[in-house]
Amino acid sequence: MFRDKISDILVEKINLARELILDEILISNEGIISNFTTVLPEEISELKWLKYLIVSPLEKSSIVGIHESIFDLSFLEEFELKNHRIQELSPSINKFENLRSLNLSNNLLRNIPSIDTISVSLRSLNLSSNNIEVFPESIIGLKNLEELDLSNNYIRHIPNEVGELSNIESINLSNNSLTELPRGIVNLPDNIELKIEENPLINPPIEIARQGLKAIKNYFEDLDRGGVINYEAKLIFVGNGRAGKTSISKRLGKEKFVIGEDVTHGIRIKELLLPMGDENTLKANIWDFGGQEIYHATHRFFLKTRALFCLIWDKETNEDAISQNSDQVNFTIDYWLEKIHELSDASPILLVQNKIDKCNQELIDRISILEDYNVKEFYSVSAKNNKNIDHLLNGIIDTFKNSEELKDIVGFLIPVPWMNVKLKLEELTNNDELNYINYSDYLEICDGQGLDKVSANNLSHNLLHQIGTILHFESPKSLKNIVILNPEWALEAVYELLRSRLLIYNFGRINDSDIDEIWDYYDYGEQNILLELMKKFELCFEDSINKGEYIIPQLLPTVSPKFEWDFSENRFYAFQYKYLHRGIFTRLIVKLSSYSFENCFWRNGIVIHKNNTQAYVTRDLKLKRIFVHLRGHAEDELLRVVIDALAEIDPKAELRLMVGCNCDAYESNVQSQNYFYHTKLKLYKSKNVNELLCDKCSKKKSISDIFGIKSEQKNNLSAIKNYNSEDSNLLLKIKNLIKDSETLKAIEEIYLLAEKNEIKNVSSQALHLMSRYNQLNKLYLKGIVKLEEYLMNMAKINDSLLHISNDYEKNKR
Known part of the structure; x- marks a missing residue:
């Protein structure tokens, strides 16, 4: 194989390592000067005492092979060769008798040779992001292995013997092609970290696998x-009111079409029996939701699950903004597709145009819909004339049969004790007419079938909740202690409150006496359950000033209350959505309500405050933006509150952060400000463009002035993640140390915290990072590493610092 001449810089580095008897060497871009691919050079093998060999990704070259002499480094303990193009690993790897850590992630490996000789020493093996299709059997012999990462490969089968890895602490099998896990996995230690996401698991169902090894064992x-x-599964009908959802559901069940069918207020639940062609019949629980806007917020009760969705639409309601009824607002197909995408867990969708007896099949942009959403098929029907209804029925059956997203719901094996519990709960609902029971009673029923608490939790959350038999939530405690047997009972009660004249007359405000009047059919215990359910799904919040009074944001006045806002010296920001619907902002008001300034909130906005800093938060549905302008000394902190809230509401949303120009002429109108995308500003800044022309005020603006920021962290869009405040505090501390060029101090900080909390894998990573840091500085002071290369490698160390910070938080939790 052709090998390029190694650079003089690398020769000097090797000579220095020999002179100082260094036990670690870091090879990066100074090592290879050619644009060709190459092998790892044999000169490194002269460092017989070498313990740590790390080959960073190269800008102009990729390592495709390892010189055989490298395997003579018998003292080597850590070998990292990730992000290259290694296709084959030599059996000579077994010469590394003292190897403790091997990282060959992000290469092109298909097979791994037998690694029996290093089975005693190896503790960590990372083969993630390769092309491995078959689980390397020799891994089973690594009896002292503690960490195994095989994520992002193409593995279809895990051998039963994986349970023999008695010392394993973490296994990452995410993003492979696994449809089942072996029974032998139950022999693994109970406390290991098992990652199994992004696999088409059927046995056990993915919801159970996500809960960890204990749940899988049970x-x-x-x-x-x-x-x-x-x-049994859910079949959910959504769409605008009067689009014909109820009529289609009746036609599917061979019922007669009713001219002038009443509009659904709330929800209708019915059964549809579907022949599966194998002498089995699927019971599809049809959930027919009212299309009126007032009900949309309640969709989160039941749509946040995997089911088959039928989005019913017609030309008339799709084009009309508002129908004849005052409470009937129609929405576009895009709105409903985005709604399903936000709430469901990658569920399949059938897009059904109704009323083709009135107009021909409507042309829609099918290509873009298929690209953006999980739409399986398009149908055009007439419920009135019964046209193409059988075609739709067959499509529903085929989707339930063949959809990958539903395979661990439809046709998977339910343990017999689980089924017995399900039948008992249905008996309590149908015969005893119970709407809910205490969780302790539920556990007693499970115990009668020999199920412990873990199995009971598996059953309630991973089957009964999914198919719509019950509702049960882990938090808050008031809901955790209740199992709702009749979800329709709960939803109808909430609908009754939302459409009450008293609530509408009071512009979304009610108190305890109002609740007694509206829910007079329910006792106090039931009222508390229903109110907690509304809080759980962020339909309402309790007034922080007037205790016992509750606010439903979607019914608040559209006009803001009178208040004074000083528009001078504000910083302006906006979050650009691909699609912004009303429910996102009403939930944002609920989440921010604890920070509200003197109860200053209305349907389109809220004023919040913290640490002598205020934020004025509004929405513009046409522009699809949420605006935030701030004033005060703790802007970073308050902006973080908004960012975290938006991330929790919809982690999948495609948000783009924008920074306002601060045009003097538009300072009192946040919507009229000129906004620049934050990513573009950073790009201009990196290319030494210091000024931009503002289209609004026609003035040149300094990019630094537009940012108006003390730290880049504040405008980092990657911060829009769903993590808790404890994570952000540690990450913020580390980022600030890095920003102040205090990398070594940051490493020491993490090391001391890890030692204090006895998180050994993190403390060892920190020590290793400290060694890399010291070596890099030695090479720089000797003049062997130039400034540009020094800064590049220091940036990599800083990236590793942030990863270690995340590892620390995960382990501590």
């Missing part, structure tokens, strides 16, 4: 007592 143990195939 599922297999319960299944050993017999299994029954599940043939």
